[in-house]
Amino acid sequence: MTTTPDPHDLGADAYRAQRIENLRHLTDAGWAPEHGAFVRTGTLAHLAAAYEEGKAVRAAGRIVARRDMGKSVFAHLQDGTGRFQIYVKKDAVGEAAFAAFKFADLGDLIGVEGTLFTTRTQEKTVQVATWRLLGKALRPLPEKWHGLKDVETRYRQRYLDLIANPEVMAFFARRSQAVKAIRDFLSGEGYQEVETPMMQPLAGGATATPFATEYHALHTTMYLRIAPELYLKRLLVGGFDKVFELNRNFRNEGLSRSHNPEFTMLELYEAYGDARTMAATVQALILHVADTVFGARRIPREDGSEVDLAEPWRTVSYDDLIRERAGADWFDLDRAGREARARELGCETDPAWSDTELTQEVFEKLIERTLVNPTFVTRLPAELVPLARRCPDDPSKVDVFELIIGGWEISPGYTELNDALDQRARLEAQAGHDATRVDEDFLLALEHGMPPAGGAGVGIDRLMMVLGGKDAIRDVILFPQLKARDAEGRKPKIDD
């Protein structure tokens, strides 16, 4: 098979060849890339923050701009924290070092030693005394002014996106801080973090198609987890009082603006709690992250609207929301009347749907996306959430909440089922005829007694979308799943 060169690289070869040539010049002049540690005074952001006129410093970064002026050169270095200007003057660095610097290209990683000064135009700058090459870039950077815009390149070569678009780097730095803030908050509330299996013999705890993989040593099929729930409940049985896991779930579904097949989920459980204690915890958690990391409770969105996290957050029952939107008499109408009303409102109808499914269509199409400010939707139909505890005053409803912010489902919460016999009956009903799909190991644990508990999940990617004002999940995941490409840039054929 012959290799087909990437069509994008045909013209890029000249750039690469030029830079390899420049590398050769540097190496010949004694400026070969150095691979050992380069001890810095601090990051580039630190250099600016701890600025002292005349201080001796060591700094390193990527050259992202350079302005040659004959016998001196101004350049900007960039690292993950920011940019800082350097000034390379022939008199200061010497003839050889200055000549070599001619071959330092945009994109190269260099280290400098020098002293801090302020230019005539008041920019803090390192007056370079010595410089060395720490890494050579053989490919050019994206354009400096307009940045990198090509959507596919931004996701497939995220490093270029991070280099060229500072706001992207800033967002992912915040995501990192947000995850830390979540852990700190839960720790402060007395929660313990655990890690439970990602590879499971049965993928339980949610309704979704799992990814399957072959475990050769055991000659068995394993599944990537769709939720950690059943293992965390085993830990409640074992005596963990407040426990959480913050990690990846995998669901074998399509891609969309709001779905990635692997996504980060926080699940937390509180022994002797219920849906209300969890709602309070989730609300405090989200506000903690908003306040400490994003520093704002009003968040502008890409469409120009705004999410306002101001308290109190609305709590409203599912049925009340339906009546608000579809008419106070919705639940008094007969089937034909409801279908007519639904169509009037612009919804689909289908004779095969149950009444609950018809109502859910109204909820999803007309209500959910309008809930921009945080809203706890409570008392969902039992048919939609088969594994939660029923409301004591109405067995057709379950004692749960669905927290919606920005029109996205951010966090479901439950009063968990701890009745082993009830749980067995429901799992068996759900598995249908296939007894091998019932998680007997989980039921065995429950039969040893699980405390009543509240449980909640928080979709971390969706939460980051809300807090970051992003409208696509791809913008909050560093390496979002994309369609695979072969060597010729085509999608592989999918057989089915």
Next chain:
RNA sequence: GGGCCGGUAGCUCAGUCGGUAGAGCAGCUGGCUUUUAACCAGCGGGUCGUGGGUUCGAGUCCCACCCGGCUCACCA
């Protein structure tokens, strides 16, 4: 899978009525010792997504396909 929009230099983008390929940045050469989208002078750089067709002539019109985005559907 349907509908709509897009693919032109390494990057960001123009390209009129069909008349034979452009700009800025980046690159190369020269000049310039406080510049900052540095500046000045000069030079090189293209499978116009791919393949057909119409035409004297196609980046431009037609057909098919590939790739991407949005959206609807599906899935959950």
